[in-house]
Amino acid sequence: MGHKKYSQPRRGSLAYSPRGRAKSMEARIRNWPEVNSEQPKLLGYAGFKVGCIQIVSIDDREKTPNHGKQLVSLGTVVATPPISIIGIRGYRDDNDGAHALFDVYSSDMPKEVSRLFTVKPKEGGLEQAEKMLNKVSELFAVVAVFPNTAGLEQKKPYVFEVAVKGGDTKKQFEFLKNLFGKQVKVEEVFELGTTVDVASITKGKGIEGPITRWGVKKKQHKSRKSVRALGSLGPISPASIMYTVPRAGQRGFHQRVEYNKRIMIMSNTDKNEFKINPSGGFKHYGVVNGDFVVLKGSVPGTYRRLVKLRAQMRDIPTKVLKPNILEIVI
Numbered sequence: 001m002g003h004k005k006y007s008q009p010r011r012g013s014l015a016y017s018p019r020g021r022a023k024s025m026e027a028r029i030r031n032w033p034e035v036n037s038e039q040p041k042l043l044g045y046a047g048f049k050v051g052c053i054q055i056v057s058i059d060d061r062e063k064t065p066n067h068g069k070q071l072v073s074l075g076t077v078v079a080t081p082p083i084s085i086i087g088i089r090g091y092r093d094d095n096d097g098a099h100a101l102f103d104v105y106s107s108d109m110p111k112e113v114s115r116l117f118t119v120k121p122k123e124g125g126l127e128q129a130e131k132m133l134n135k136v137s138e139l140f141a142v143v144a145v146f147p148n149t150a151g152l153e154q155k156k157p158y159v160f161e162v163a164v165k166g167g168d169t170k171k172q173f174e175f176l177k178n179l180f181g182k183q184v185k186v187e188e189v190f191e192l193g194t195t196v197d198v199a200s201i202t203k204g205k206g207i208e209g210p211i212t213r214w215g216v217k218k219k220q221h222k223s224r225k226s227v228r229a230l231g232s233l234g235p236i237s238p239a240s241i242m243y244t245v246p247r248a249g250q251r252g253f254h255q256r257v258e259y260n261k262r263i264m265i266m267s268n269t270d271k272n273e274f275k276i277n278p279s280g281g282f283k284h285y286g287v288v289n290g291d292f293v294v295l296k297g298s299v300p301g302t303y304r305r306l307v308k309l310r311a312q313m314r315d316i317p318t319k320v321l322k323p324n325i326l327e328i329v330i
Contacts, residue, residue, distance in 0.1 A: 019213070022255045026306055027199035029257075032163035034312045040175035043311040044162035045189045046145045047080035047293065048152065049200070051282035054329035055264055055294065060321050070326065072121040075264055076224070076299040077276060078307055080291045081149035082183040086113055088126075088140030088176050092135050102129045102137055106181040112157050113144050126180070138163050139172045141179070145306075151289055158306055186291055188201050190309065192266045193322040197259050200301035205252030205269060214246035219329060256300045259314050264323050265294035278330040294328075 009323060032043050059071040087105040091098045097107045104126055105119040140161040149155040190196060208218050211228045218227050233241050243249075267273045268291050276294075281287040284303040299307055 004064055005267050006009070016254065016256075019250055019254060019299075021204070021253045024199045025201055026158055026160065026196040027201055027255045027257070027308055029199050029308055031313065032165065033166035033311050033316070035311075037166040038171070040164050040166040040172040042141060042162050042189050042198050043165055044143075045080065045309045046083060046158065046160070047078040047186070047307050047309065048147060049170075049299055049303055049305050049307050050077040050285045050288055050292070051078050051274070051303060052076055052298070053294065055296070055325060055328040056329065057264065058326065060324065071273045072329075073220075074298060076261075077153065077177050077282070077288065078293050078295060079150040080186040080293055080297065081146065081287050082185050082291070083143045083145045084113075085141050085176070085179045085181065086110070086144050086159070088129065088173070089140045089142055090132065090136040090178065091140070092127065093137040098138065102132055102141075103141070104129045106117040108181060110144065110157070111147075111157055113159060114144060116156070118157060119226040120164050126177060126219040131238045133169050133173055139169060141176055142279065143184075147304075149290070152285055152304055154326050160308070185286065186293060186309075188208055188267060190266070190293075190311075191320055192263055193320045194313045195260050195262045195311055195317070196295070197310045198295065198299050199255070199257045199310065200260050200299060200305055200328060201257075202254050202256050202300045203252050203302045207249060210246040213248065213251045216246050235302065239256040258298075258300060260312065261297055261299070262323070263293050264296050265292075265325060265328075267292065274325075274328055275330070276328070 012069065019191055029044065035041065035043070055073050055075040057071055057073070059066040060067055061067060074305060086109060087108075088099045088105050092101040102255070109119065110301045138162055142159065143155045143162050144159045164176060166172070169176075209228055210230055211218060216230065219231055221227075226229070233245055265276075267276075269276065269289055276292060277287050282303070293309075301307060
């Protein structure tokens, strides 16, 4: 008799492990790109996933077979309401890592934000923080985005940090000082045609077996009574199941970051430049009002979910080309 073949996971199946549920509806961005510029700028933004459309454009990728020809591609609409700069945080590096050195928050905090946490007024405020800049290694803007400004029912805002890069810490602090307590639009952070990274929480699928969750093969006919179960969980000794053995469990609702999503359209519904809303609005979302962007390709997560946009971290191009959009198909 021949040797019996047992189900084994595909190569690279441990790329994301453990596959547990995300702890929050808000994805975390842990790394930020460096900026070779003397002018400080914000490196992140946030929006809410709306739906998908088709984009007809001229392919401007050089040295490709379709260069100069019409190209139909998938586009994801992301509603991008203005974000509010509610605070400044400075970090100091030491032998134990980065630690928050100071926090400065706006005095006229929106009431939705003040319900999340209470800020005690500190003596000095911005002046005191400015004296500590010589100890600061990184500066971040504390921003808030409000879902109800994008047409959603949720009143509770999302509060997170956005890195500020470019120039020295003094220039960055002056840049944040001018934005302190104000609102920033997406066109002030990103440029049309640039490429961004998106971070979000994927769609939840619930509990799945190893066939669907890890992609292992089904067992052969008549080999066992079970077809979709693993052939072996490991050796008899040691009597423990290794973490490399594919098991059933949670699938979906994971935090993921997808790289290099090009901004194909950046507009506002009041401009009537692009008719973005289908008749009756987008399914599961409704009608988009205000600022929005259309990213080339797909975006992780379900509709209405928070999507964070970060400045491109990999394969940064030397020049930014504005896309030539011929038509959008809703």
